[in-house]
Each structure stands twice: as C-alpha cells, then as structure tokens.
Amino acid sequence: MTHDHDLVLRPTAAQTEAALNPPPGRNGGDLVVESLAGLGATTVFGLPGQHALGMFDALRRSDLRYIGLRVENNAGFAADAYGRVTGEAAPLLLSTGPGALTSLAALHEARAASAPVLAISSQVPTAGLGGGRHGYLHELPDQAASFRGVVKSVHTVRTQSQIPSAIAEAWTSALTVPHGPVWVEIPQDVLLAETQIPVVTGGDTFPEELPPRPELTAVAADLLSRAERPAIVAGGGVVRADAAKKLRQLAERLQAPVVTTFGGKGAFPWTHPLSLQSWLEDRHTTDFLEDADVLLVVGSGLGELSSNYHTFKPRGRVIQIEADLGKLESNHPALGIHADARLALQALLETVGERTDPSAPERVRAVLDKVRDRIAAQELTLEQDVLAAVRAALPPGAPSFWDMTILAYWAWSAFDAKAPNTMHSAQGAGGLGYGFPAALGAAVADPTHPVLAVSGDGGALYSVAELATARQYDLNVTWLIVDDGGYGILREYMTDAFGAPTATELTRPDYVALAESFGVPGVRTSPQTLAADLAKALAAPGPSVVVLPAVLRMFAPTHLG
Numbered sequence: 001m002t003h004d005h006d007l008v009l010r011p012t013a014a015q016t017e018a019a020l021n022p023p024p025g026r027n028g029g030d031l032v033v034e035s036l037a038g039l040g041a042t043t044v045f046g047l048p049g050q051h052a053l054g055m056f057d058a059l060r061r062s063d064l065r066y067i068g069l070r071v072e073n074n075a076g077f078a079a080d081a082y083g084r085v086t087g088e089a090a091p092l093l094l095s096t097g098p099g100a101l102t103s104l105a106a107l108h109e110a111r112a113a114s115a116p117v118l119a120i121s122s123q124v125p126t127a128g129l130g131g132g133r134h135g136y137l138h139e140l141p142d143q144a145a146s147f148r149g150v151v152k153s154v155h156t157v158r159t160q161s162q163i164p165s166a167i168a169e170a171w172t173s174a175l176t177v178p179h180g181p182v183w184v185e186i187p188q189d190v191l192l193a194e195t196q197i198p199v200v201t202g203g204d205t206f207p208e209e210l211p212p213r214p215e216l217t218a219v220a221a222d223l224l225s226r227a228e229r230p231a232i233v234a235g236g237g238v239v240r241a242d243a244a245k246k247l248r249q250l251a252e253r254l255q256a257p258v259v260t261t262f263g264g265k266g267a268f269p270w271t272h273p274l275s276l277q278s279w280l281e282d283r284h285t286t287d288f289l290e291d292a293d294v295l296l297v298v299g300s301g302l303g304e305l306s307s308n309y310h311t312f313k314p315r316g317r318v319i320q321i322e323a324d325l326g327k328l329e330s331n332h333p334a335l336g337i338h339a340d341a342r343l344a345l346q347a348l349l350e351t352v353g354e355r356t357d358p359s360a361p362e363r364v365r366a367v368l369d370k371v372r373d374r375i376a377a378q379e380l381t382l383e384q385d386v387l388a389a390v391r392a393a394l395p396p397g398a399p400s401f402w403d404m405t406i407l408a409y410w411a412w413s414a415f416d417a418k419a420p421n422t423m424h425s426a427q428g429a430g431g432l433g434y435g436f437p438a439a440l441g442a443a444v445a446d447p448t449h450p451v452l453a454v455s456g457d458g459g460a461l462y463s464v465a466e467l468a469t470a471r472q473y474d475l476n477v478t479w480l481i482v483d484d485g486g487y488g489i490l491r492e493y494m495t496d497a498f499g500a501p502t503a504t505e506l507t508r509p510d511y512v513a514l515a516e517s518f519g520v521p522g523v524r525t526s527p528q529t530l531a532a533d534l535a536k537a538l539a540a541p542g543p544s545v546v547v548l549p550a551v552l553r554m555f556a557p558t559h560l561g
Contacts, residue, residue: 022198028160028191029058031200032120035167036091037064038203041118043444045079047072049095051122051138054191056093064091067444067473069437070465072099076106076117077434078441080181081401083116084424085445087240089174089182094121096188097138100146105431107150110181112428113263114240114324116174117181119151120167125189126158144185152180160190164200176207177323177340179240210323212339217347220296220319220335225353227294229316230256231276235306236263237299237323241342244268244420247298250349255357256296257364259285261306262427264299266417273361277368279413281308283558284370288363292316297334299341301327305412305427309559321345375555383410383552386527390454390480391416393534398449399424399442403435405456406488406552413555433462436479440466443475450476450538457483457508464509467518470543478537478544481511484551492554515545522547 032055036044043065048056059066069075072094079090094100100121110117123129123143124136131141140146144154153173155166163186170182224230232254238247244267251258251274258268259276268275279285286308289295293316300306301322310331318334321344328336337344375384387410394400396418402408402425417423424442426434439453455463460481470477486505494501515522522545525533530548537544 022196026061026195026199027054027058028163028186028193028195029054029056030061031160031163031195031197032167032186032191033058033062033064034200035164035203037062038164038200039168039171039205040088041091043067043082044091044093045069045075045082045441046093047075047095047099049099049122051124051188052093052095052099052191054188055120055122067469069440069469072102073106073433074437074463074466076103076110076119077437078444079117080106080110080113080115081424081438081441082445083110083179084113085399085421085442087116089116089118089171090441092117092119094119095138096122096124096143097140099138100143104146104150105429107147107181107183109426109429109431109434111150111152114178114180114236116179118167118170118174118184119181120184120186122191123185123187126187129187144183147183150181151183153182155182155184157184157186157190160193160195160197163190164203168203168205172205172207175205177210177241178237209343210338210340212321212337212344212347214347216335216337217344218351220337221348221351221353223294223317223319223335224254224256224296224348225355227254227355229292230254230294230296230355231289231292232256232258233261233289233295233297233300233302233306234258234264234267235261235298235300237321237341238264238267239299239420241299241340242420243342243345246342246345246349248272250345250352253349253352254355255360257288257360259289261300262412262425265412265415265423266420270416270418274364276364277413279368279371280306281413281557281559282371282374283308284367284374286312286558288367290315294319297321298345299323302331307331311559378555380553380555382527382550383407384414386530386548386550386552387411387414389527389531390452390534392531393538394452395450395538397422398452398538399446400452400454401425401435401438401442403453403455403459404430404432404489405454405459405482406484406554407454407456407482409489409554410552411454432459435459436463436477437466439477439479440469440475443477444473447476450478452538453477453479455479455481456488457481457485457511458487458506460511461506461508464514467515467520467543467545471519474542476541476543478534478546480534481545481547482552483508483511483547483549488552489554511545511547520545524549
C-alpha cells in the first residue's frame with residue numbers, strides 16, 4: 001500500500017545532469033538568488049555593501065530584476081509596498097551592521113501593516129560570530145537581536161547547505177497569515193566561498209491556511225442573525241485577505257452598517273447605503289458603534305486609531321475575527337475567532353441568517369450628516385478642496401501611498417479609496433518618509449497604473465535621494481509634496497498643548513528645482529490648479545513632482561473631551 005507521504009519526486013534526466021555538473025564560478029550568493037527564483041521571486045530590492053557582495057555578484061548571473069534604492073530604509077519601504085500590492089514576499093537584500101540597522105524603521109512598518117518582506121542580510125565572517133569583539137567591520141555582538149522584536153521570525157545560516165532551506169522557511173513565515181517581515185542573515189565568507197552544491201531548482205512552499213473554528217463561527221452567526229442593531233468594523237485584514245466581496249455580501253445579508261479602519265480603506269464601497277465610510281476619529285461614529293448590540297470586527301485589533309484613541313467603549317457583544325493571535329481580545333472582551341478574514345467571512349456566509357432592516361441606511365445617513373455638519377462648522381474648506389482635487393486627479397484604479405502628513409490624516413477619514421488595496425499609508429508604525437519610496441515599490445510591482453505619493457515637506461526630506469531611483473528606473477510615480485514650512489501636525493500639537501511650537505520649523509530646498517536637478521519634471525501648483533496639474537503629471541509617463549505650498553489644518557478631535 002502506498003501512502004502520500006511515501007511518494008518522492010524523482011528528478012528528470014536534465015535535473016540529474018545539472019545536479020552532477022553544476023556550472024563553475026558559483027558561490028553562496030548564487031544559492032541565495034537561486035532559492036529566491038525557485039520560490040517564485042522575480043524582483044529584489046536593496047543596497048550593496050562590502051559583506052553582501054557575494055549576493056549582489058550572483059544577481060548578475062540570475063534573471064532576477066534588481067531595484068536599487070539609495071537608503072536602506074527606503075528600500076525597505078519599497079519592498080513593503082511591493083508586498084502589499086502583489087501579496088508576494090518581497091526580497092530585500094542588505095549588508096551587515098549599519099546597512100541592516102538602517103532598515104529597522106521600514107521593517108517596523110511592515111510588521112505593523114502585515115506586509116510580507118523577506119529581508120536577507122549579510123553577517124561578519126563566521127569566525128566573528130558568537131558575541132566576541134573581533135573588530136570586524138560592521139560587527140555587532142548579536143545583529144539578529146536588533147531584529148527579533150521587530151520581525152515575525154529570524155533565520156540564521158552558518159553553512160551553504162542551510163541557505164535554500166532557511167530562505168524557504170523564511171518565505172513561508174512571511175506569507176503565513178498574518179503576513180509580515182522576516183529576517184535571514186548569512187556570513188560574508190559563506191556568501192563568497194565557491195560552492196559545489198547543485199543549482200537550486202525547486203522551492204515550492206505552502207503557507208498554512210488559518211480557518212476559523214466552526215463552533216465559534218456557529219455562535220457568531222447566531223448572534224449576528226438575532227441582532228437588532230448589528231454593525232461591522234472592517235480592518236486591513238479584509239484587504240489583505242482579498243475578502244471585500246464577501247464582506248459586502250455579509251453586510252447586505254445582515255443589513256449591517258460598515259465602517260472601515262484607516263488600514264482597511266476600500267474594503268467596503270464608499271457610497272454604499274450601509275457605508276459609514278472611515279470617520280473613526282469622530283464621536284458620532286464612536287457613539288453609533290457603541291450602540292450596536294452585536295459588533296463584528298474583521299481584520300482589526302481595534303487599536304489606538306481604530307478606537308478613537310481608546311475612547312470607544314462597546315456596550316454590546318463584540319465578535320472579533322483576527323489573524324494575529326496577539327491582537328485577539330487585546331483591547332476589548334469578545335468572541336475571539338483566530339482566523340484569516342476571508343475564510344471566516346465565508347464560514348459566516350454559509351451559516352448566517354438573513355435580516356431585514358429598512359432603517360439601517362437611514363441611520364447611516366444620519367451619522368454621516370452629523371459628521372459633515374461637525375466638519376463644516378470648522379471652516380476647513382481649503383483642506384476639503386485639496387483632498388477633493390487629489391481624488392479628482394487620481395484615476396480610480398491607481399494606488400496611492402501617503403506619508404505621515406496632515407493631508408494623509410484627512411485622507412484616512414475622508415478619502416474614497418474607490419477599491420481595496422489602492423490606498424496605503426504608514427499609519428501602522430507611524431514613521432516619516434514612507435510615501436515616496438513605497439510608491440516606487442508599487443510602480444515596480446504594477447507599471448500599468450500611475451502611482452501617487454503624498455508627503456509633507458518634512459517627510460519629503462527623508463526621501464529626496466530616491467528621486468535618483470525614480471529617474472534611473474523611469475518609474476511612473478507622481479510625488480505630491482505639500483510644503484507648509486515644517487512639521488505641520490507637530491506644530492499644531494505643540495501649539496495646542498504648550499502655546500507655541502519648538503523644533504518644528506524647517507529650512508527646505510526648492511523642491512521643483514531639486515526634482516529638475518535629478519531630471520524629474522516638477523511644477524509648483526496652487527489649491528485652485530492642483531487638480532489639473534496633478535492629473536497632467538499622473539498622465540505623463542515616468543516620475544514627476546508636484547509641489548503645493550499650503551498650510552493645512554486638521555479637523556478638531558473628539559476624543560479629548
């Protein structure tokens with residue numbers, strides 16, 4: 001009797017010949033790039049460094065496309081966006097010590113946003129490992145320790161034979177829900193040494209699915225079917241699981257209003273009669289969600305931003321579907337279902353009863369009217385007009401990447417993403433400098449759409465070096481820089497808290513002239529001409545910069561009183 005686990009795939013004659021007679025001149029770096037290609041990678045991001053040269057030399061002998069950025073942190077942001085757009089693990093090649101450590105902020109964002117990034121770093125030579133102070137260039141007592149609290153998993157290599165399995169294991173980890181960044185490190189001498197190990201020809205990995213426990217979905221379906229005022233919070237997990245259609249089916253069957261978190265933008269149609277849009281930083285929305293007798297939270301941990309800064313206090317029963325076990329019931333008691341959003345929504349669709357509630361759309365309209373009235377009373381016409389101009393200029397299917405800047409904070413609540421997986425920001429970890437390099441990664445992933453990056457002038461200064469990258473690879477990214485002379489949101493925070501700002505004002509370059517010095521066309525616009533200038537830039541092939549001198553204000557918060 002033959003069992004499946006007894007079956008062994010036999011190599012073909014060609015594979016046997018290639019294994020017995022590997023081509024000469026290969027090193028440990030070739031095992032890295034061959035492993036990546038075998039797993040299905042087509043593109044890698046990164047920066048070369050002395051200890052990592054074995055990997056970069058091997059790229060020359062591979063079919064992998066290399067996209068080199070100018071700063072490791074920006075390379076990490078580009079890989080993050082590539083992973084978000086494609087759903088694939090994005091390889092990020094780095095060198096030891098300073099090069100590796102410079103990527104930490106980007107990997108932090110990838111972890112917070114569940115973006116699959118496969119970071120592969122060199123290490124000092126094997127003789128220098130173990131924490132001794134040997135004086136090698138870039139030496140750290142324990143390089144991996146700097147990453148263990150940031151990434152999903154750490155994989156160390158000490159010999160060439162370990163490389164294919166370590167990379168396959170890391171790849172699987174990155175793509176197992178919840179997705180996230182992983183870390184592999186390989187000593188310099190292992191990368192440089194000639195190898196007789198056969199060419200890596202396979203590497204299929206199968207990330208495990210995360211289905212819901214059926215007894216839990218049965219209880220959830222019963223609660224939702226019998227609810228009088230059900231509501232749904234849809235988070236980034238819905239977008240990452242490609243579950244927007246299932247979410248809409250469930251909401252319509254239950255007649256349950258839906259609010260999307262800032263990471264879940266586009267998970268539910270903006271103008272749908274049941275759409276509460278994304279006004280989570282608003283007391284009217286918070287009150288509505290608190291009044292739900294059954295609240296279904298899908299793909300969100302109800303963290304600081306999604307809970308109106310932890311002022312949200314649900315009075316009804318909460319059902320939380322979350323792939324990250326650490327986020328399950330981390331903020332509110334709930335019927336916790338540890339599962340991929342798509343699989344859990346499918347299970348609910350198979351068991352939930354149909355509700356009729358003609359009042360649901362009316363209650364949604366009432367909340368949105370209150371939100372609009374609150375914003376209108378604050379005389380923020382400029383901000384609303386600027387955001388409307390961006391939406392008018394951006395084609396419906398084009399992705400946008402937003403830095404931590406006032407216009408992005410408006411967009412979290414007020415921007416119609418039009419479709420899932422098209423609007424991304426750095427709100428996971430909240431670091432500056434994300435928008436432009438991330439947009440470059442998205443343009444590499446899908447060159448068929450123009451890509452928009454949005455930064456303030458402060459955040460833009462983190463990324464100006466990547467104008468060279470945009471030009472070198474002719475990437476179809478338009479960068480909108482809102483120039484208000486400093487760190488605008490910090491200026492507001494400090495003025496409100498202390499009566500005056502400190503350390504928020506910046507000397508900055510002429511961004512149009514700076515862009516043109518890189519060979520990137522630039523234009524200075526105004527709120528009145530923004531829509532036309534931005535549309536023209538987005539329609540033109542290749543990179544471009546649009547600078548909007550404007551001081552924008554945030555709408556008043558509702559969580560402080």
